[in-house]
Amino acid sequence: MEHPSIIFKIVCPDRPGLVSKLTSWISDYGGNIKHSDHHTDQDAGLFLSRIEWNSIHTTINRKDIYDKFQTIAVDINGKFNINYSDEIPNVAIFVSKQNHCLIDLLWRVRNGELKMNVPLIISNHPDLESIANDFNSQFVYFDTVNSSKSDVEDQILKLIDQFDIDFVVLAKYMQILSDSFVQKFSSIINIHHSFLPAFKGAQPYHRAWKRGVKLIGATAHYVTKDLDEGPIIEQCTVNVSHRDEVDDLIRKGRDIERVALARAVRLHLNHQVFVYKSKTAVFD
Incomplete structure (x- = not known):
């Protein structure tokens, strides 16, 4: 049974190496990226990223994912959301x-x-x-x-x-x-x-x-x-x-x-x- 997709969205000040930082963390966690979209608003000086990925782990620890991604967000001064594809609002x-x-x-x-x-x-x-x-x-x-x-x-x-x-x-x-x-x-x-x-x-x-x-x-x-x-x-x-x-x-x-x-x-x-x-x- 396939696990739900994990959807990261983050907005932060633009700087070099942000895509690498985000995708490397997903790879290290054992994730496989399904979709990856990024945009830089040069006038606002902001970087926007949406990455949808799957975890190879048998179980998904949502709190662990949130806590670890929060550490990254603090490091790059970003505001983020994490959602899952099985959420039905x-x-x-x-x-x-x-x-x-x-x-x-x-x-x-x-x-x-x-x-x-x-x-x-x-x-x-x-x-x-x-x-x-x-x-x-x-x-x-x-x-x-x-x-x-x-x-x-x-x-x-x-x-x-x-x-x-x-x-x-x-x-x-x-x-x-x-x-x-x-x-x-x-x-x-x-x-x-x-x-x-x-x-x-x-x-x-x-x-x-x-x-x-x-x-x-x-x-x-x-x-x-x-x-x-x-x-x-x-x-x-x-x-x-x-x-x-x-x-x-x-x-x-x-x-x-x-x-x-x-x-x-x-x-x-x-x-x-x-x-x-x-x-x-x-x-x-």
Whole structure:
């Protein structure tokens, strides 16, 4: 039986010999490297590395690996993460009325394309409860019109804790999370129906149509306190023409929203995204 892969991610000040230092330690430990990706941001003076490897040892001592790699990280002044390919995170999906992104994500989970559990679906409308039931997810509806935002978010945070949620996906949630919420739980991916930074905010397809654009897009990004300003993970585009009306842009946009969001979630699950200095490096 093959052992799970071990995934190292580290960001540190750039200096000569870093790749050799990291890979030599893996070799000395008895590891076999499957994937190795590195990048130097010369402007920031930073070195980024993601190494996925297998151990030949009959058992994997995860604490021992962490402790030894921490020693290396301290030596090179780096910030690191260690993950394993057999980790299956719990994910909460937030939705409103539109179902296309939710159905797509749940379908990909069921078919094994996205290795995650979805025990919880939260919505500010009751419309999509049957979809949650079909996929054996707990559906929780909050009336955000007649309830205070702070009360709703406090209840959502309790559910996140109760269901042991690792990260959240906003699959067309159409609600702005407060700064307080994002500070308390910041591992959130959002799909925005525009090729950011163009057409931020509401009704981007309507505004794009008025401008007569020939290309529309969708952007999946991490959520920060600044609306639609979070580090970008994935973007997709599709051509449009003068014959297209707003409804055509919305229809085409839904297709690329699904693709962009699924790609972003997969990259996040595979630990292929580095966030630093308000931007990302994606090792795809």
